[in-house]
Amino acid sequence: xxxxxxxxxxxxxxxxxxxxxxxxxxxxxxxxxxxxxxxxxxxxxxxxxxxxxxxxxxxxxxxxxxxxxxxxxxxxxxxxxxxxxxxxxxxxxxxxxxxxxxxxxxxxxxxxxxxxxxxxxxxxxxxxxxxxxxxxxxxxxxxxxxxxxxxxxxxxxxxxxxxxxxxxxxxxxxxxxxxxxxxxxxxxxxxxxxxxxxxxxxxxxxxxxxxxxxxxxxxxxxxxxxxxxxxxxxxxxxxxxxxxxxxxxxxxxxxxxxxxxxxxxxxxxxxxxxxxxxxxxxxxxxxxxxxxxxxxxxxxxxxxxxxxxxxxxxxxxxxxxxxxxxxxxxxxxxxxxxxxxxxxxxxxxxxxxxxxxxxxxxxxxxxxxxxxxxxxxxxxxxxxxxxxxxxxxxxxxxxxxxxxxxxxxxxxxxxxxxxxxxxxxxxxxxxxxxxxxxxxxxxxxxxxxxxxxxxxxxxxxxxxxxxxxxxxxxxxxxxxxxxxxxxxxxxxxxxxxxxxxxxxxxxxxxxxxxxxxxxxxxxxxxxxxxxxxxxxxxxxxxxxxxxxxxxxxxxxxxxxxxxxxxxxxxxxxxxxxxxxxxxxxxxxxxxxxxxxxxxxxxxxxxxxxxxxxxxxxxxxxxxxxxxxxxx
Amino acid sequence: xxxxxxxxxxxxxxxxxxxxxxxxxxxxxxxxxxxxxxxxxxxxxxxxxxxxxxxxxxxxxxxxxxxxxxxxxxxxxxxxxxxxxxxxxxxxxxxxxxxxxxxxxxxxxxxxxxxxxxxxxxxxxxxxxxxxxxxxxxxxxxxxxxxxxxxxxxxxxxxxxxxxxxxxxxxxxxxxxxxxxxxxxxxxxxxxxxxxxxxxxxxxxxxxxxxxxxxxxxxxxxxxxxxxxxxxxxxxxxxxxxxxxxxxxxxxxxxxxxxxxxxxxxxxxxxxxxxxx
Numbered sequence: 001x002x003x004x005x006x007x008x009x010x011x012x013x014x015x016x017x018x019x020x021x022x023x024x025x026x027x028x029x030x031x032x033x034x035x036x037x038x039x040x041x042x043x044x045x046x047x048x049x050x051x052x053x054x055x056x057x058x059x060x061x062x063x064x065x066x067x068x069x070x071x072x073x074x075x076x077x078x079x080x081x082x083x084x085x086x087x088x089x090x091x092x093x094x095x096x097x098x099x100x101x102x103x104x105x106x107x108x109x110x111x112x113x114x115x116x117x118x119x120x121x122x123x124x125x126x127x128x129x130x131x132x133x134x135x136x137x138x139x140x141x142x143x144x145x146x147x148x149x150x151x152x153x154x155x156x157x158x159x160x161x162x163x164x165x166x167x168x169x170x171x172x173x174x175x176x177x178x179x180x181x182x183x184x185x186x187x188x189x190x191x192x193x194x195x196x197x198x199x200x201x202x203x204x205x206x207x208x209x210x211x212x213x214x215x216x217x218x219x220x221x222x223x224x225x226x227x228x229x230x231x232x233x234x235x236x237x238x239x240x241x242x243x244x245x246x247x248x249x250x251x252x253x254x255x256x257x258x259x260x261x262x263x264x265x266x267x268x269x270x271x272x273x274x275x276x277x278x279x280x281x282x283x284x285x286x287x288x289x290x291x292x293x294x295x296x297x298x299x300x301x302x303x304x305x306x307x308x309x310x311x312x313x314x315x316x317x318x319x320x321x322x323x324x325x326x327x328x329x330x331x332x333x334x335x336x337x338x339x340x341x342x343x344x345x346x347x348x349x350x351x352x353x354x355x356x357x358x359x360x361x362x363x364x365x366x367x368x369x370x371x372x373x374x375x376x377x378x379x380x381x382x383x384x385x386x387x388x389x390x391x392x393x394x395x396x397x398x399x400x401x402x403x404x405x406x407x408x409x410x411x412x413x414x415x416x417x418x419x420x421x422x423x424x425x426x427x428x429x430x431x432x433x434x435x436x437x438x439x440x441x442x443x444x445x446x447x448x449x450x451x452x453x454x455x456x457x458x459x460x461x462x463x464x465x466x467x468x469x470x471x472x473x474x475x476x477x478x479x480x481x482x483x484x485x486x487x488x489x490x491x492x493x494x495x496x497x498x499x500x501x502x503x504x505x506x507x508x509x510x511x512x513x514x515x516x517x518x519x520x521x522x523x524x525x526x527x528x529x530x531x532x533x534x535x536x537x538x539x540x541x542x543x544x545x546x547x548x549x550x551x552x553x554x555x556x557x558x559x560x561x562x563x564x565x566x567x568x569x570x571x572x573x574x575x576x577x578x579x580x581x582x583x584x585x586x587x588x589x590x591x592x593x594x595x596x597x598x599x600x601x602x603x604x605x606x607x608x609x610x611x612x613x614x615x616x617x618x619x620x621x622x623x624x625x626x627x628x629x630x631x
Numbered sequence: 632x633x634x635x636x637x638x639x640x641x642x643x644x645x646x647x648x649x650x651x652x653x654x655x656x657x658x659x660x661x662x663x664x665x666x667x668x669x670x671x672x673x674x675x676x677x678x679x680x681x682x683x684x685x686x687x688x689x690x691x692x693x694x695x696x697x698x699x700x701x702x703x704x705x706x707x708x709x710x711x712x713x714x715x716x717x718x719x720x721x722x723x724x725x726x727x728x729x730x731x732x733x734x735x736x737x738x739x740x741x742x743x744x745x746x747x748x749x750x751x752x753x754x755x756x757x758x759x760x761x762x763x764x765x766x767x768x769x770x771x772x773x774x775x776x777x778x779x780x781x782x783x784x785x786x787x788x789x790x791x792x793x794x795x796x797x798x799x800x801x802x803x804x805x806x807x808x809x810x811x812x813x814x815x816x817x818x819x820x821x822x823x824x825x826x827x828x829x830x831x832x833x834x835x836x837x838x839x840x841x842x843x844x845x846x847x848x849x850x851x852x853x854x855x856x857x858x859x860x861x862x863x864x865x866x867x868x869x870x871x872x873x874x875x876x877x878x879x880x881x882x883x884x885x886x887x888x889x890x891x892x893x894x895x896x897x898x899x900x901x902x903x904x905x906x907x908x
Contacts, residue, residue, distance in 0.1 A: 502849060506780075
């Protein structure tokens with residue numbers, strides 16, 4: 001008891017400050033005098049990352065990250081920064097918005113431990129980590145691997161993450177963080193959100209949430225990021241969110257991520273105790289968590305081949321991530337998968353709604369990076385890795401996910417993914433937040449494809465010849481919405497239009513994924529190829545459109561847009577619609593095959609790689625769904 | 632309750648008396664009679680108000696009396712250990728102490744720069760030094776018709792559509808259904824680049840005004856374009872670029888202060904770097 005108290009005091013005291021420092025940032029936070037006008041409806045898509053870690057994250061610092069929020073913001077805005085490994089890094093295209101989501105848990109704690117006087121660190125474990133971190137990058141990775149291990153077993157030394165003892169340190173870091181973020185928020189040009197990550201974990205199963213505030217500093221400074229607990233459901237987080245909204249009049253939402261590493265716990269059919277989920281519980285979840293992160297560096301959570309055996313594109317970014325939970329402490333059993341993937345969760349939501357009257361999993365989807373290097377990158381030809389231990393270099397393709405640590409994963413399994421696409425009416429905190437809240441968002445695995453998706457009851461092919469965007473909003477609903485009651489006698493129809501990334505690959509096809517639940521309460525899914533390139537030549541065989549082809553040249557890490565199409569659009573009517581069955585529809589857009597980041601590395605560093613390492617991929621966009629509910 | 636009366640009442644707290652007595656006992660046991668100098672720890676109104684301020688700065692509220700007692704108790708502990716450690720020479724050759732002192736010196740050297748607020752004249756000077764960096768992007772108002780990927784057929788369609796448009800006709804039948812706007816109002820170069828590719832954004836600025844032309848190539852394919860207005864890039868006013876200017880000014884100012892402080896100090900030192908033989 002006494003020992004941990006001393007450690008905590010050390011960690012606390014090492015948040016070194018001089019009086020006067022706190023005034024600093026206010027002094028320069030002068031805002032440019034710009035008034036931002038919202039358009040009548042969303043006219044352009046804004047690109048961002050809702051999930052970036054800086055040196056203030058307990059693991060990121062351990063991984064060797066020495067870049068703070070300021071460098072992260074400058075980088076996202078398109079400026080060149082020097083990475084933690086001393087390399088010049090720059091985004092080819094700036095982002096429109098960024099959420100720095102540092103772990104609330106032990107905020108700044110590893111940095112504090114690193115800076116603490118060794119003499120007074122009496123806890124042998126903390127002392128070991130201190131020594132390892134001071135040995136250099138390898139030791140630091142080792143220490144961080146051990147910390148994560150300890151975290152999964154609830155064996156972290158008290159001094160490292162005790163929220164009460166670290167409160168003053170956390171306050172200081174949080175307030176500095178708010179000041180910095182504010183200095184880079186430029187309404188109309190670049191939105192810097194306030195947020196943090198709530199790293200809820202149950203025995204190493206990933207139940208993490210990113211928390212994002214709609215508000216400015218006057219409100220957000222009234223609270224502190226919340227430390228996580230170990231339950232199955234984030235009830236304490238939702239209490240905290242309710243408390244924030246009630247006491248400040250502000251708004252906040254949470255985004256679950258890496259369902260793929262939750263061993264089935266992210267999208268449960270039951271309540272946390274294993275009993276039936278109640279309507280109140282379902283409503284509470286849906287109210288706090290309007291979107292889910294569907295893809296990121298640690299794999300893709302859209303669909304799994306085991307769950308979707310008829311979907312030949314279901315295995316993207318799942319290999320290796322589907323063997324164990326996040327901290328490699330529990331193997332994943334086949335029965336776990338259904339609670340770990342987004343498509344299945346959308347189906348589960350329908351079943352639950354049919355049973356209890358409320359759909360807890362009526363969420364939209366976004367992509368984000370979860371980068372721990374302060375560098376938000378999702379382009380395969382400019383990928384800076386999950387953390388500084390795997391920044392560009394000749395060995396990272398074949399290193400472990402955390403080099404030198406048996407994490408159960410290889411780094412080549414990392415995806416250069418993803419980004420969040422938001423159909424907002426302006427580039428401001430309020431507009432982007434509101435768009436996320438109403439689920440008018442989609443996720444991509446990195447490429448910036450533009451995707452529109454509207455559902456309605458009377459769309460016809462001819463609509464595409466006119467002003468179909470206005471028609472979409474006036475006579476229908478955009479992605480993330482409810483179709484509303486069944487009108488007329490026909491089936492719902494959908495306008496879908498996808499455009500390639502202007503500096504990226506052509507599109508292979510546009511698909512609509514339908515999920516529904518029958519009267520017996522059983523869920524189903526079907527993937528419809530809606531429109532694809534060279535439709536005249538690529539006739540479906542056995543209900544499947546043949547593969548688009550492949551122009552990838554692995555010796556040079558190039559591809560050619562001689563196949564595929566730059567744009568694909570269609571009006572699609574559900575041929576199997578049954579007005580008695582609840583259903584959802586979302587769009588998946590596939591690019592033609594392109595080299596992955598490993599292939600770019602292989603060319604740059606002249607690597608010889610074994611054939612088990614994938615070198616190509618078909619990158620994709622996933623939209624939020626449109627739901628149909630029988631009257 | 633004013634700060635002063637709060638501090639005064641704290642000084643009357645029995646716990647505080649107890650603690651001060653405890654300090655005396657500790658000092659006696661440590662082997663040397665306390666003198667009026669460095670071995671005398673006084674928790675006076677000034678100390679109390681400093682502790683109080685630090686607390687309220689961190690927590691945005693007043694401490695409870697119990698918390699205040701805790702702060703004072705902790706302060707006394709800290710002073711006792713700290714002074715004893717200094718007496719034992721524990722600060723010598725301790726790399727953490729050395730690093731802390733270095734950081735403290737840097738913080739002192741840069742404290743003014745950190746807290747400094749630039750005047751408009753400062754920002755104007757910075758702006759004049761590198762107007763390109765702060766230039767407001769050019770804005771273009773234009774209409775566009777997307778025809779599809781570059782191919783002989785698309786080029787033929789482009790010719791036909793152009794003829795229709797130049798006669799004031801409706802060329803909608805040539806347009807592909809894409810999530811692009813038919814018209815962009817005063818769009819800045821960055822957002823045009825993000826949607827169409829940078830080369831297209833650049834090309835727009837060189838096109839004739841007020842008439843349909845093309846095809847123009849973008850990252851998406853071929854377009855017919857009518858540029859209605861181009862607002863050229865221009866240096867901004869300080870008010871328009873205040874945030875970026877202030878961020879840059881602040882960063883440069885702190886760096887400069889640190890470098891100057893070091894140069895001033897190191898000038899007074901004789902640095903000898905002996906090469907290993």
